[in-house]
Amino acid sequence: xxxxxxxxxxxxxxxxxxxxxxxxxxxxxxxxxxxxxxxxxxxxxxxxxxxxxxxxxxxxxxxxxxxxxxxxxxxxxxxxxxxxxxxxxxxxxxxxxxxxxxxxxxxxxxxxxxxxxxxxxxxxxxxxxxxxxxxxxxxxxxxxxxxxxxxxxxxxxxxxxxxxxxxxxxxxxxxxxxxxxxxxxxxxxxxxxxxxxxxxxxxxxxxxxxxxxxxxxxxxxxxxxxxxxxxxxxxxxxxxxxxxxxxxxxxx
Amino acid sequence: xxxxxxxxxxxxxxxxxxxxxxxxxxxxxxxxxxxxxxxxxxxxxxxxxxxxxxxxxxxxxxxxxxxxxxxxxxxxxxxxxxxxxxxxxxxxxxxxxxxxxxxxxxxxxxxxxxxxxxxxxxxxxxxxxxxxxxxxxxxxxxxxxxxxxxxxxxxxxxxxxxxxxxxxxxxxxxxxxxxxxxxxxxxxxxxxxxxxxxxxxxxxxxxxxxxxxxxxxxxxxxxxxxxxxxxxxxxxxxxxxxxxxxxxxxxxxxxxxxxxxxxxxxxxxxxxxxxxxxxxxxxxxxxxxxxxxxxxxxxxxxxxxxxxxxxxxxxxxxxxxxxxxxxxxxxxxxxxxxxxxxxxxxxxxxxxxxxxxxxxxxxxxxxxxxxxxxxxxxxxxxxxxxxxxxxxxxxxxxxxxxxxxxxxxxxxxxxxxxxxxxxxxxxxxxxxxxxxxxxxxxxxx
Numbered sequence: 001x002x003x004x005x006x007x008x009x010x011x012x013x014x015x016x017x018x019x020x021x022x023x024x025x026x027x028x029x030x031x032x033x034x035x036x037x038x039x040x041x042x043x044x045x046x047x048x049x050x051x052x053x054x055x056x057x058x059x060x061x062x063x064x065x066x067x068x069x070x071x072x073x074x075x076x077x078x079x080x081x082x083x084x085x086x087x088x089x090x091x092x093x094x095x096x097x098x099x100x101x102x103x104x105x106x107x108x109x110x111x112x113x114x115x116x117x118x119x120x121x122x123x124x125x126x127x128x129x130x131x132x133x134x135x136x137x138x139x140x141x142x143x144x145x146x147x148x149x150x151x152x153x154x155x156x157x158x159x160x161x162x163x164x165x166x167x168x169x170x171x172x173x174x175x176x177x178x179x180x181x182x183x184x185x186x187x188x189x190x191x192x193x194x195x196x197x198x199x200x201x202x203x204x205x206x207x208x209x210x211x212x213x214x215x216x217x218x219x220x221x222x223x224x225x226x227x228x229x230x231x232x233x234x235x236x237x238x239x240x241x242x243x244x245x246x247x248x249x250x251x252x
Numbered sequence: 253x254x255x256x257x258x259x260x261x262x263x264x265x266x267x268x269x270x271x272x273x274x275x276x277x278x279x280x281x282x283x284x285x286x287x288x289x290x291x292x293x294x295x296x297x298x299x300x301x302x303x304x305x306x307x308x309x310x311x312x313x314x315x316x317x318x319x320x321x322x323x324x325x326x327x328x329x330x331x332x333x334x335x336x337x338x339x340x341x342x343x344x345x346x347x348x349x350x351x352x353x354x355x356x357x358x359x360x361x362x363x364x365x366x367x368x369x370x371x372x373x374x375x376x377x378x379x380x381x382x383x384x385x386x387x388x389x390x391x392x393x394x395x396x397x398x399x400x401x402x403x404x405x406x407x408x409x410x411x412x413x414x415x416x417x418x419x420x421x422x423x424x425x426x427x428x429x430x431x432x433x434x435x436x437x438x439x440x441x442x443x444x445x446x447x448x449x450x451x452x453x454x455x456x457x458x459x460x461x462x463x464x465x466x467x468x469x470x471x472x473x474x475x476x477x478x479x480x481x482x483x484x485x486x487x488x489x490x491x492x493x494x495x496x497x498x499x500x501x502x503x504x505x506x507x508x509x510x511x512x513x514x515x516x517x518x519x520x521x522x523x524x525x526x527x528x529x530x531x532x533x534x535x536x537x538x539x540x541x542x543x544x545x546x547x548x549x550x551x552x553x554x555x556x557x558x559x560x561x562x563x564x565x566x567x568x569x570x571x572x573x574x575x576x577x578x579x580x581x582x583x584x585x586x587x588x589x590x591x592x593x594x595x596x597x598x599x600x601x602x603x604x605x606x607x608x609x610x611x612x613x614x615x616x617x618x619x620x621x622x623x624x625x626x627x628x629x630x631x632x633x634x635x636x637x638x639x640x641x642x643x644x645x646x647x648x649x650x651x652x653x654x655x656x657x658x659x660x661x662x663x664x665x666x667x668x669x670x671x672x673x674x675x676x677x678x679x680x681x682x683x684x685x686x687x688x689x690x691x692x693x694x695x696x697x
Contacts, residue, residue, distance in 0.1 A: 049652045077654035089649040093667025102663060103653040140670075157653060 001027040001064050003081070003165040003196050008059035008069075010040075010047045017043040019221040020059070025165065028193040032207055033200045034232060035218035036240045041200045042086055044218075045169040049083040050076045063165060078107055080164030084154040084171050091141035096153065097123065099141050100160050107161075126159045130186050147174030155186040166190075167198045172206035184209030204236035217243055265295070265441075269323050270409060277377065277412040283388060284380050291408035298402040307399035310587045310619045311558050315501070315527035321473040323410050324353035324440035331436050332357045334465055339432040341461050341493065341684050346427035347373055352434040352465070354413040354442050362425070370420040373429065376445055379416035387416055390449050390481055394507040398531040398560045403503045407443045407475045414445025414477075417456065421483070424455035428491075428678050435464045435472035435496060444476035448490065452483040452511075458490045459681060462504075464497040464524070471499035471526075478506045482514035484538060489517045491676065495688060496524035498553060504530045508545075512538025512567070519675060521685055522549040522557050523692050529558040536598075539569040547576035548672045548685075550692040551584035551616070561590040563605065565598040568628075574605045577672055579665060580616035581693075589621035592635060596627040605635040610642070610668050666690065 003025045010018035017040045025031045035041055047054040048061050050073035060067045068076045091099065100123065105114050120137075127134055130152045142150050151171050158166060168187070172180055187197065187210050199210055207215070207229065215232045217225040224247060225231065235242070270292050278284045300316065301308040327335070335352040342348075346366070350358040362373050372383060379387050396404055415431050433444040450456050462474060474496060482488045488508075496502055502525040510516045520530055534543055549557045563572040578586040588607040609618035620637035642664050650660035669689055676682040 049648075051648055051652075072657065073648060073651035074654050074656050074660070077652055083652060085649070085652075089645050091646050091649065091664070091667060093670030094650075094663050098663070099650070099653070102650075102655050102659060106654045106656055106659065140667075161653065 001194075002062075003198065004062040005048070006060045006062070008047070008061060009057045010043055011055045011057055012043065012053060017221055018047065021222050023216065023223055025196040025198050027164070027196045029213040030191065030197040030199060030210060031214045031216060032212040032232060033198065033216045033218050033223075034202070034204070034235055037202065039218050040221045041218055042169055045083050045085070045167045045200060048076070048081065048167060049073055074106065082158050082161055082163035082166045084151075084158060084166065084168040086170040086173060088142050088150045088154055090143045092143055094141050095138050096141055096156075097137040100157060103157070103161055123160065126156055129189075130156055131182055132156060148176065148179035151175055151183055152179065155183055159186065159190065164194065165196045165198070167200065169200045170202060171199075172201055172203060180206065181209060204232045207232045219243055219247060264320075264322050265318070265406065265410070273323055273410055273412070281380055281384075283384060287392070288409050291405045295402060295405035295409055298405060300402060301399060305399060307560060307589075309589065309621065311529075312527070312556055312585070315556060318406075318473065320439055321441045321501075322439060324437060324442055326355050327352045327357075327436045331465060335432070335434040335436065338434075338463070338465075339430075339461070341432075342428050342430045342459060342678065342681050344427060345430040346425050347429045348432075349375065349415050349430075350432045350434070351413040351442070351444070353436045353440055354411070356413065362429070366423070366425060369423045371423055371425070372416070372418040374416060376414035376416045376447065377412055383416075383418070386418060386449075387447070390447060390479070394479055394509060394533070394535070396505060396507065396531070396533060398533055398562055400503055400505055400529065400531060403475050404477065404505055407445070407477055407505070410441065411443035411445050411477075413443065414447070416447045417458065418449045419451060419454040419456050421451045422453045425457065428457040428459050428681065430459050430461070432461045432463070433474070433476070435462075435474055435500060436466070438466070438470040438472065441473040441475065444474065446478040448479065448488060449481045450483060450486040450488050453485040454483065455487040456489070457678070458488070460490075460492045461495065462493065462502070462524075463495045464500060467497050469499050470497065471501065472496070474500060474502045476502075476504045478504065480508045480516060480518075482508070482510045482516045482541075484512040484514060486511070486514045488514070489677070491519045491521070491681070493521040493685065493688065494524055494528060494530070496528075498524065498526055498555060500525040502528040504528070506530070506532040508532070508534040508543060510534070510536045510538065510541040510543050510570070513540040514538065515542045517544040517546075517675070519546045519548070519672060521688070522547065523688060526554065527556045527558065529560070532561045534562065534572060535564045535566060536570045536572060537566050539567045541567065541570040543570075543572040544675075545572070545574040546672045546675060547578075548669050548689070549576070549578040549586060550581070550689055551578065551586055552581040552692065553584060554582070555584045557586045559586070559588045561605075563590070563592045563603055565592075565594045565601045565603060568597060568599045568601065570598070571602040572604070575608075575672065576606070577608045577610070577669060578618060579610040579612060579668060580618055581612050583613070583615040585617045585619070587619045587621070588637065589623075590635065591623040591625060592633055594626040594628050594631050594633065599628050599630045601628060601631040601633065603631070603633045607637040609637070609639040610665065611639060612642070612665065662693070665693070
């Protein structure tokens with residue numbers, strides 16, 4: 001059981017962003033991808049989620065063996081992939097409670113209905129855990145939220161939807177240390193042998209709180225280096241120029 | 253009571269029908285007779301709006317024909333019972349009145365407690381007889397600058413339904429008062445009328461519902477008038493729900509007069525008619541007034557919604573804020589034309605006007621004509637109109653959580669209206685308005 005990405009090539013318009021990108025995240029593990037801005041980290045997340053602006057010109061993304069390339073975003077999500085976005089979108093007029101409820105309803109067989117009392121009980125419990133004011137359930141999705149509130153709301157959705165694989169796209173950006181700890185704890189509570197995580201980040205700091213099993217360094221649309229959690233520390237210490245130099249040396 | 257108000261062979265607004273109308277409904281009310289006679293004369297003299305009238309710019313005047321309509325007759329007992337049974341937008345109103353083809357079908361007056369405080373609420377016809385001085389003071393006093401003079405004259409000549417509310421100083425009515433106007437017989441005309449006189453520091457919440465008993469292809473004419481007089485510090489919240497069938501021709505002429513520190517909030521929910529014209533003429537006459545005007549329209553098939561508004565600031569330090577949202581399906585059309593007028597002495601005015609159109613079809617057409625006329629030099633005014641489609645990034649976000657495209661689309665479209673629906677404070681009414689809006693979409697999405 002794994003999230004396996006094989007030779008994925010992704011373009012935005014004329015520009016190729018991911019180049020033969022390959023990676024396997026087995027269930028039960030947390031992998032981290034680090035890399036400088038513009039290297040294609042967010043493209044990876046959005047392409048896997050099925051965003052139509054990201055054209056996949058080759059390769060596969062296998063969710064427990066099923067290739068999701070070419071599927072609609074909602075199908076991919078219902079198969080068990082959850083992407084926590086770097087910039088969650090504001091949805092005017094749709095409350096958090098109605099939004100998550102519609103997402104859960106979509107996962108039920110036809111004719112079955114969400115039991116409202118159970119639903120709200122679970123929702124409130126997770127909101128408490130993530131220190132989100134319960135009144136937020138009646139607020140429009142992300143509308144007027146601070147950066148930290150938006151990210152906590154992403155984690156709330158993740159918990160409610162109980163996915164098999166999670167991609168977190170720079171969830172740490174824009175978070176202060178308290179919010180970061182809350183988010184990390186929310187993720188850590190969800191770690192299980194049945195679930196895989198791919199944590200995309202620019203900074204090593206997040207990985208102090210969500211400790212990864214494997215760390216990958218991404219550069220120019222592909223993985224260039226893989227190691228254990230110490231690679232992240234090394235990366236932080238030496239900076240991205242170190243990778244650049246290593247690559248130049250290897251290429252020479 | 254059964255009164256023939258038309259002769260069988262004159263199916264129109266004729267002299268003969270007009271005489272019948274006066275004799276049948278206003279025999280002993282000379283002041284109303286006189287007023288009606290003047291208006292009948294005006295109606296006959298005035299032409300229908302023409303292409304050259306700027307106030308009808310973009311309107312499809314072919315839809316605006318009065319031929320084939322006549323004053324309504326009394327409904328049958330079965331129709332009456334049906335109309336009464338369907339008048340249920342608010343479960344526990346402070347008062348309720350039901351009209352069918354202008355005839356009073358049901359009246360549940362206000363509580364004895366409110367009556368003891370001096371609140372008067374009754375059918376307009378009764379009020380014209382029992383409280384002539386009070387009614388005359390306010391009745392049809394507000395001039396209408398937005399066109400439809402001929403329709404207004406027709407209304408004045410033929411109205412006999414409608415209700416009159418007078419709330420004395422400081423009296424607050426918490427629950428909404430509901431008035432229902434049903435169009436019943438094909439080819440007949442109704443003339444709804446709501447006159448709200450809310451004295452200083454009084455408070456009221458009023459809802460008018462306009463509907464057709466026949467949901468099919470029966471064409472009727474409605475020409476309604478609604479007027480709010482908000483005294484100093486008064487709080488008036490008025491909602492109108494226009495839900496006629498798609499063959500109806502409807503005119504709704506609204507006027508609001510807001511005095512010092514009053515708060516006036518109006519919401520117009522526009523769903524029905526093949527051509528529906530809504531005019532809202534708001535005049536701020538006292539400093540510190542705060543007027544909010546909201547509109548929510550779902551247009552589909554070949555419907556046309558023609559919305560004309562005027563925000564006149566005659567006094568300083570007041571606020572008016574208008575937001576009209578239209579969602580358009582099929583080959584329907586909407587027109588929004590709004591003008592903010594700020595008089596020379598109305599300094600420190602805050603006046604805003606926004607029209608947002610959501611195009612859900614390639615063949616729908618939304619027209620916007622926002623305007624400003626400002627004579628004062630220290631004001632904050634803005635106007636803006638946007639026309640767009642469902643936001644792709646919002647759609648993707650919802651779908652990325654597993655919500656199918658069609659459901660996500662619906663959530664976003666209904667979400668578009670929530671900004672207005674959530675302003676309805678009565679929970680039951682809010683939910684019923686949501687249902688009406690959703691029903692309008694049916695299987696369209």
